[in-house]
Amino acid sequence: MVKLNEQKRLTYAKQIYDLLKSGDVEQFREWFLALHPTDQADIFIELAIEARQKVYQFLSPNEFAEVFEGLEKKEQMYVFKELDPTYGSAMLNDMYADDVVTFLSFLSEKEVTAILHSMEESEASEVRELLSYEPETAGAIMTKEFIRVTAVETVAEVIGRLRKEAPDAETIYYLYVVDEREKLVGVVSLRDLIVAEEVDLVQDVMSREVVSVSAKTDQEDVARLIKKYDFLAAPVISSEGKLVGIVTVDDIIDILEEEATEDLGEFSASKGATDVDVSSFQAAKKRAPWIILLMFFGLITAEVIGQFEETLEAIVLLAAFIPLLMDSAGNTGTQSLAVAVRGLALGTVERDGVWKMLKRELGTGLMLGFICMLVIAGIVTVMHGNMMLAFIVGISIFLTLSIATIIGTIVPLIINKMKLDPAIASGPFITTVNDILGLLIYFSIATALLEYL
The missing domain is CATH 1.25.60.10 (MgtE N-terminal domain-like)
Structure with missing residues (x-):
């Protein structure tokens, strides 16, 4: 070929x-x-x-x-x-x-x-x-074209069957052993058969520790299992333990691509509109709900700024740092969101614990905030010669980035607990929430210290 x-x-x-x-x-x-x-x-x-x-x-x-x-x-x-x-x-x-x-x-x-x-x-x-x-379950993606054998067949008999049946099977690297009631009792690899003696029985060379999935198992969980064990295929069993099919690694690759595309759409608030073949009208139709929702969140941001109008009128220079604060909060929150969603997708959150992730992200946010605080405070002091303004901007960005990492981590965890896709805690949504919190922190501090500016 x-x-x-x-x-x-x-x-x-x-x-x-x-x-x-x-x-x-x-x-x-x-x-x-x-x-x-x-x-x-x-x-x-x-x-x-x-x-x-x-x-x-x-x-x-x-x-x-x-x-x-x-x-x-x-x-x-x-x-x-x-x-x-x-x-x-x-x-x-x-x-x-x-x-x-x-x-x-x-x-x-x-x-x-x-x-x-x-x-x-x-x-x-x-x-x-x-x-x-x-x-999107194992049963829906499994294939029925596989070879099953019995424990009492000899290796020679199985190899003889392979010569006849292999062309119609999707994979022959694993052969699954069933009993008289079609229940899965073992697995034997092609390598095991090749190195065994022809007179050996399948029950003498098979492995009885079989890793299988239920037909109702979610396809993402099947993908994780195949990745974890480096399988080329995984057997699918019914609720009675009967072997009903197998899921092959090529199907898992397609699933991972689909899930990655879906998560990308959720992250960017453009679910269903990431395919280049989608028309402009269809793309706009799918994106519009998120854009309109985020527009209303933008009104909340504007209202926050409006509530501190007197502070802005007193020190107009405060407005110059609004974009910096909002962008930094949004970027930091989106990074934490990506970490949390990836952890949930790979199962590392369940394995390592939620508190470990929260502790790590909080520590990351504190360190990022501290570094940015020192940098921006130094720049403001040099450019404007106002140490109090530098303190306000610096402490605001420190608190905002620290909180943004927690928001970016907690929101997808909460959504996951609600049995929803954590990726729907999209980047734009997290960004807007952190913008609002960042502005509240910034103007609250500035208002409290206004007399010292």
Whole structure:
């Protein structure tokens, strides 16, 4: 199988296009099928629709299934519409059930029903089973194409089965051992089988300490487990302990990408609008609620400033340091927010303890505040020759940064306790809250010490 760098890919793409244009089926199949499926998908999607129609003629549904699986979900949607219904159904029959489910998740209920009706009943029933699980759970993302063995089979028998069944399995690096009631009782790796004697029984080489997940387990928890144990796959069991599927590491990578994109959207108050394919109208529609909410928070900020109008009129120079104070508070709070959300995502908060994180972030805020206090107090003294003004600005930024780190840490922890995504404590939200608190601290101190300015 050939893997291409960018220069070779362009050369292959031109050659494959020429072969399609000339109608040379044998040469096209020789060149195209020698490529890695990822390169096949990259080259295919760049072809014009006329050339793609020839690909459908030159490749069997089974061969095109690998190309289809390598496409982005939106690309899959319009490519599927180009396919002859019979060809499309046959292709889906040859895909792994979890990949079919992922594709169907972008379609309407009516379209899903029609597609399932057109598929072979055995394949459609597996897809229906996966669709029956709650979204974003182990059951919803697992695959049904795996190899299960029994404890009383010999190594020779299992290896013989592998030669026949491996092409249809998504992974064969782990084989899962079940009893007569289909309950998971052990796991044996491909390496264990290779080094064992052919006459050995599976029960003699298998491991009985099996790490598994429930079909109802959240997909993020599955990702953490696979990362923790460096698994290539994790078995999924039902509430009765029966083996119902496996979650493979390639699906976990997709999940991590989805979760990272979702968290980025939450952080920036643009959830659902981070995809470059989203139209301006859709992006504005998704961002507008947050922007309007933050605008009302901005009114609170303006009201805080208005309450200290007399102080500002007395010492107009105080206004010059408002942006500095607000930006510093917002930046510090957002940094702590990122630390807290990352800790929750990786599970380190539960492992190391909330108080440890709060203590560390408070210490960080105190040190940052102290450093910034010394720097800004020195600058104000030199520039304006007013030590009292330097004290007010310095102590304000010290207190503000110390509090900002705690706010940035506590808010996502509280939201997490409420069983919500902690990333919704977005950067703009934390920034606005810290702006308000920073201004209250600044003007309260300035008002109290006004007679000394």
